[in-house]
Amino acid sequence: MLITLEGLDGSGKTTVWEALHDVYPDAVFTREPTESWYGDAVSRSMSDEDADPLAELFLFTADHADHLSRVVRPALDAGKLVVSDRYSDSRFAYQAATLSRTDVTRPLEYVQGIHAAFSRPPDATVYLDVDPETAASRAGATNKFERAEYLAEVRDNYEELIDANPERFVRVDATEPPEDVVEMVERSVERLVREHDRRE
Ligand SMILES: Nc1ncnc2c1ncn2[C@@H]1O[C@H](COP(=O)(O)OP(=O)(O)OP(=O)(O)O)[C@@H](O)[C@H]1O
Numbered sequence: 001m002l003i004t005l006e007g008l009d010g011s012g013k014t015t016v017w018e019a020l021h022d023v024y025p026d027a028v029f030t031r032e033p034t035e036s037w038y039g040d041a042v043s044r045s046m047s048d049e050d051a052d053p054l055a056e057l058f059l060f061t062a063d064h065a066d067h068l069s070r071v072v073r074p075a076l077d078a079g080k081l082v083v084s085d086r087y088s089d090s091r092f093a094y095q096a097a098t099l100s101r102t103d104v105t106r107p108l109e110y111v112q113g114i115h116a117a118f119s120r121p122p123d124a125t126v127y128l129d130v131d132p133e134t135a136a137s138r139a140g141a142t143n144k145f146e147r148a149e150y151l152a153e154v155r156d157n158y159e160e161l162i163d164a165n166p167e168r169f170v171r172v173d174a175t176e177p178p179e180d181v182v183e184m185v186e187r188s189v190e191r192l193v194r195e196h197d198r199r200e
């Protein structure tokens with residue numbers, strides 16, 4: 001089963017991802033961008049204010065393709081629970097926001113279309129919901145994406161994704177104190193795994 005954690009920068013994904021390690025010691029914990037050389041290329045692009053938005057989309061997507069074939073698919077084939085801190089929805093929400101400043105028409109559909117041929121959708125996604133101002137202030141503006149105005153557009157894209165797939169997403173109020181957020185996520189993941197196991 002593949003569970004992904006999504007949300008704006010600073011929403012607390014890494015905090016809950018780390019907490020889940022203790023609860024699911026046999027699971028595979030992974031993240032995007034990855035630590036491969038594809039992930040290094042992504043980091044270089046993120047630190048370049050003038051990076052071409054399409055080139056940047058394809059760097060993130062190359063990193064995803066490598067992540068899928070090297071980590072995610074083998075773990076799923078071995079029957080493991082996989083928990084990924086960011087996954088394809090990050091591309092849909094973030095790169096669609098970046099591409100909205102270009103000539104690309106219907107960027108959200110465009111980015112989803114690129115993934116349709118090869119990606120493996122998550123079985124469930126926990127969305128840590130936080131307003132863009134809180135997100136930007138928690139994240140500390142360490143990269144070009146961590147600005148409230150841009151994050152507002154990213155959040156709108158996440159909302160479109162949730163509206164289109166309400167059964168896949170679990171929304172958690174990430175403005176609550178960290179220990180409450182961790183507890184809510186742990187309870188949600190426990191239920192998702194139980195329901196998935198019952199269906200299998
Ligand atoms: N519920 C919370 N309330 C207040 N602060 C929080 C909460 N969750 C996390 N934080 C703090 O916000 C900062 C970002 O948290 P974290 O790294 O878990 O978020 P993230 O979503 O992984 O961010 P990024 O996408 O930027 O890596 C950290 O300083 C963390 O301690």
Ligand SMILES: Cc1cn([C@H]2C[C@H](O)[C@@H](COP(=O)(O)O)O2)c(=O)[nH]c1=O
Nearest residue numbers: 009032033060086087090091094095145
């Ligand atoms: C996977 C992915 C990530 N991003 C952005 C979102 C964040 O600003 C950074 C990753 O930082 P984090 O601290 O590891 O969360 O990259 C993106 O724009 N598109 C993506 O597909």
